[in-house]
Amino acid sequence: MPTTxxxxxxxxxxxxxxxVECGREGFARARSFTRDTLxxxxxxxxxxxxxxxxxxxxxxxATHGARRSPxxxxxRLAFLLDPTHLLVSVADTDDHPPxxxxxxxxxxxxxxxxxxxxxxxxEWGWAPTPPVGKTVWxxxxxxxxxxCPPI
Numbered sequence: 001m002p003t004t005x006x007x008x009x010x011x012x013x014x015x016x017x018x019x020v021e022c023g024r025e026g027f028a029r030a031r032s033f034t035r036d037t038l039x040x041x042x043x044x045x046x047x048x049x050x051x052x053x054x055x056x057x058x059x060x061x062a063t064h065g066a067r068r069s070p071x072x073x074x075x076r077l078a079f080l081l082d083p084t085h086l087l088v089s090v091a092d093t094d095d096h097p098p099x100x101x102x103x104x105x106x107x108x109x110x111x112x113x114x115x116x117x118x119x120x121x122x123e124w125g126w127a128p129t130p131p132v133g134k135t136v137w138x139x140x141x142x143x144x145x146x147x148c149p150p151i
Contacts, residue, residue: 014081022062022073056113061092089137
């Protein structure tokens with residue numbers, strides 16, 4: 001798992017960021033922000049995957065990172081777009097690295113978020129965010145999916 005932010009293949013085309021409080025309203029706002037941002041960038045074909053990835057990263061940040069913060073914890077979402085990829089990231093105040101280690105059975109309700117991120121992204125990783133915290137990111141292709149050939 002890379003521990004630095006990825007390099008882009010070209011110039012940045014667009015960026016967007018949002019700070020949300022951890023909780024039901026904050027997560028709903030994160031999902032809406034993701035859908036609205038990608039629609040504005042004509043990336044509707046990436047919307048479902050990106051929304052699921054940002055939801056999983058935000059849930060992990062709230063569950064593992066933000067709970068260690070005093071007061072009402074918040075996380076920072078960011079989107080960077082280059083000609084071929086969308087980088088989604090979530091930053092929190094916890095210094096501990098993310099752990100992608102499914103436990104138990106496939107019917108467990110928790111513990112599979114980073115496995116989902118891994119399945120939907122071309123790559124993912126994390127980077128320390130000085131002076132405190134980390135940013136967990138995932139890079140998704142912006143190319144439309146290739147349809148399956150007829151049988």
